[in-house]
Each structure stands twice: as C-alpha cells, then as structure tokens.
Amino acid sequence: MNLRFSAFLLLLPQLALAGPPALPGQAIFQKNCARCHGANGKLGLNGAHDLTKSNLNAFGRTYMVTKGLGKMPAFEKVLTPAQVQQVVAYSLTLK
Numbered sequence: 001m002n003l004r005f006s007a008f009l010l011l012l013p014q015l016a017l018a019g020p021p022a023l024p025g026q027a028i029f030q031k032n033c034a035r036c037h038g039a040n041g042k043l044g045l046n047g048a049h050d051l052t053k054s055n056l057n058a059f060g061r062t063y064m065v066t067k068g069l070g071k072m073p074a075f076e077k078v079l080t081p082a083q084v085q086q087v088v089a090y091s092l093t094l095k
C-alpha cells in the first residue's frame with residue numbers, strides 16, 4: 001500500500017467524527033438562495049424549483065448554480081468554486 005493512501009485511511013475516522021451538523025453551505029444557502037428557494041428549499045418564488053424534489057445530482061446542481069438558467073441567477077461571480085461546492089452539498093441534504 002502506498003504511503004499517501006495509508007495516510008488517507010488514517011484520516012478517515014477523524015473526518016467521520018468531525019461530521020455534521022454545522023454544514024458551511026447552510027449559511028451560504030440562507031444568504032444567497034433562500035430568497036427564492038426558501039430556507040427549506042420549498043418556497044418556489046419566481047418560478048424557482050422545489051429543491052427537495054429536484055432529481056439533479058451534485059454535477060447538475062453545480063452547473064446550475066455556477067451558470068444559472070432562466071430566472072435562476074448565475075453565481076460564478078458571487079461565490080467561489082469551493083462555496084458553490086458547499087452550497088450544493090447543503091442543497092442535497094434538503095428533504
């Protein structure tokens with residue numbers, strides 16, 4: 001086994017322990033997305049889609065948030081790619 005991989009395995013339990021709840025994406029979502037999608041993702045203002053019912057995976061959502069579509073604004077100038085990742089990860093937890 002190569003060294004880098006074993007180091008990764010050693011880190012895994014720690015990552016699991018660090019775990020939820022405070023997802024960084026939540027604050028980003030409340031600030032940038034809730035006005036159309038609602039705090040729970042269901043608001044649907046301005047024709048926004050119910051995020052709890054969305055079938056889009058992380059790739060689709062990342063594209064959507066970065067580039068926008070129709071009335072959905074593009075966030076590529078507002079959020080860093082890392083923030084987009086975080087907010088997308090958070091949006092996937094909305095049920």
Ligand code: HEC
Pocket residue numbers: 029032033034035036037045046047048049050051053054055056060061064065069070071072073075087088091
């Ligand atoms: C100005 C209102 C508005 C804001 C702010 C907004 N959205 Fe949207 N969003 C929309 C609209 C409208 C659509 C539907 C676009 C379409 O399909 O034409 C949409 C669609 C989406 C979809 C696709 C859902 C699906 O399955 O079709 C995702 C994912 C999404 N938004 C995530 C986000 C995230 C994450 C943020 C914050 C970074 C955000 N939106 C901010 C209006 C908004």
